Amino acid sequence: MRDANTESETEAVFDKERRYIMQTYRRPRILMVAGEGARLRDSYGNEYIDCVGGIAVNVTGYCHPAVVEAIKEQVDKLIHVSNLYYTEPQVELAEKLVHLTGMNKVFFCNSGAESVEAALKLATKVTGKSGFIAAEGSFHGRTAGALSVTAGHKFRRAFEQLLLRGVKFVPYNDADAIEDAIDGDTAAVILEPIQGESGVIVPSDGYLSAVRDICTDKGVLLILDEIQTGFGRTGRWFCKDHEGVQPDIMTIAKALGSGLPIGAMLALEGIEFETSEHASTFGGNPLACRAALASIGVIEREGLVERSAELGAYLLSRLRADGLASRGVVKELRGRGLMIGIELLEPCTEIVDEALRRGILINCTADKVIRLVPPLVIGREELDRVISVLEEIIIV
Numbered sequence: 070m071r072d073a074n075t076e077s078e079t080e081a082v083f084d085k086e087r088r089y090i091m092q093t094y095r096r097p098r099i100l101m102v103a104g105e106g107a108r109l110r111d112s113y114g115n116e117y118i119d120c121v122g123g124i125a126v127n128v129t130g131y132c133h134p135a136v137v138e139a140i141k142e143q144v145d146k147l148i149h150v151s152n153l154y155y156t157e158p159q160v161e162l163a164e165k166l167v168h169l170t171g172m173n174k175v176f177f178c179n180s181g182a183e184s185v186e187a188a189l190k191l192a193t194k195v196t197g198k199s200g201f202i203a204a205e206g207s208f209h210g211r212t213a214g215a216l217s218v219t220a221g222h223k224f225r226r227a228f229e230q231l232l233l234r235g236v237k238f239v240p241y242n243d244a245d246a247i248e249d250a251i252d253g254d255t256a257a258v259i260l261e262p263i264q265g266e267s268g269v270i271v272p273s274d275g276y277l278s279a280v281r282d283i284c285t286d287k288g289v290l291l292i293l294d295e296i297q298t299g300f301g302r303t304g305r306w307f308c309k310d311h312e313g314v315q316p317d318i319m320t321i322a323k324a325l326g327s328g329l330p331i332g333a334m335l336a337l338e339g340i341e342f343e344t345s346e347h348a349s350t351f352g353g354n355p356l357a358c359r360a361a362l363a364s365i366g367v368i369e370r371e372g373l374v375e376r377s378a379e380l381g382a383y384l385l386s387r388l389r390a391d392g393l394a395s396r397g398v399v400k401e402l403r404g405r406g407l408m409i410g411i412e413l414l415e416p417c418t419e420i421v422d423e424a425l426r427r428g429i430l431i432n433c434t435a436d437k438v439i440r441l442v443p444p445l446v447i448g449r450e451e452l453d454r455v456i457s458v459l460e461e462i463i464i465v
């Protein structure tokens with residue numbers, strides 16, 4: 070089928086979307102048709118440099134040849150067979166993930182929220198308890214369990230009756246608050262090593278290791294949600310590696326498959342489900358696993374973890390050197406690797422719209438934070454263009 074490429078065809082897509090799709094997303098009237106590297110193209114042939122990256126998914130960029138090739142090869146062989154039989158890509162990917170994370174066993178699923186659900190169930194099963202401690206500002210997903218440990222009122226408000234009762238929220242970046250909140254019912258503490266959705270909140274050095282020690286002392290499990298921070302995003306393979314912290318349970322998704330839907334939960338030895346305690350029809354399907362293996366191969370061969378650290382440091386230092394941080398409307402510039410937040414004193418909607426008009430895609434999270442999570446393959450010249458556009462439009 071040919072892509073829409075005239076105004077009336079494009080408008081027809083927008084009309085149908087409104088008629089047939091629940092309006093859970095607010096989106097600009099742009100129809101994306103193709104992408105390459107860190108660039109996207111719309112139905113009118115306009116090009117954009119993308120700093121949203123599929124929300125931290127497209128680490129290897131759009132249509133990386135190695136990922137495309139691996140997917141095409143696998144499609145010709147086997148797309149899906151269910152977990153009632155063995156498939157090689159799944160086992161190969163599990164081995165790879167265990168080596169990359171230092172965890173011991175993997176459970177495969179299809180999304181971030183699903184991996185958090187698996188983590189909460191597993192923690193309940195191995196401890197026999199149902200209390201969780203999560204952080205204010207946390208985001209762990211939208212399904213019932215994941216939403217129960219997600220803090221935002223706007224996400225929870227219509228669903229409070231459905232949510233788990235035993236969840237306590239404590240201030241982020243405060244290890245003592247976690248120690249005080251742990252009681253005899255606590256199964257686990259769940260944290261993002263950098264909070265993504267609430268605006269790229271980077272905790273102080275030593276926070277995660279202090280929480281690790283507290284959990285170990287009190288016999289409570291530590292779940293780290295690396296769904297957004299994984300796969301080189303913060304300049305290390307996983308954000309936990311900055312402090313050498315090992316959780317008991319870890320959740321990953323987003324960048325794992327470079328765009329094919331796949332998630333995973335990993336745990337240390339002895340923390341595991343038994344037959345029939347958990348399952349997922351599509352979990353670890355050969356197509357998604359081949360894509361993930363290819364994506365990890367690209368990250369390794371192209372040194373994307375180091376590249377993320379370098380380019381992230383470059384971006385932050387350029388913005389600082391050029392005085393962006395001292396403009397009146399800018400409250401703070403922060404981040405790690407290519408996960409960067411520019412916190413404003415006012416909503417960033419207009420800046421996002423203006424950037425779009427100038428061919429740069431950025432995303433606004435927590436109302437006032439511009440979040441930059443571009444593909445890790447983004448070119449330095451592309452980044453320079455992003456910097457100059459941001460400096461042109463964040464003027465007051």
Ligand SMILES: *Cc1c(COP(=O)(O)O)cnc(C)c1O
Binds near residue numbers: 261295297
């Ligand atoms: C995106 C995200 C999730 C939810 O992932 P989905 O695939 O959208 O369900 C959970 N935790 C964190 C930290 C995330 O960034």
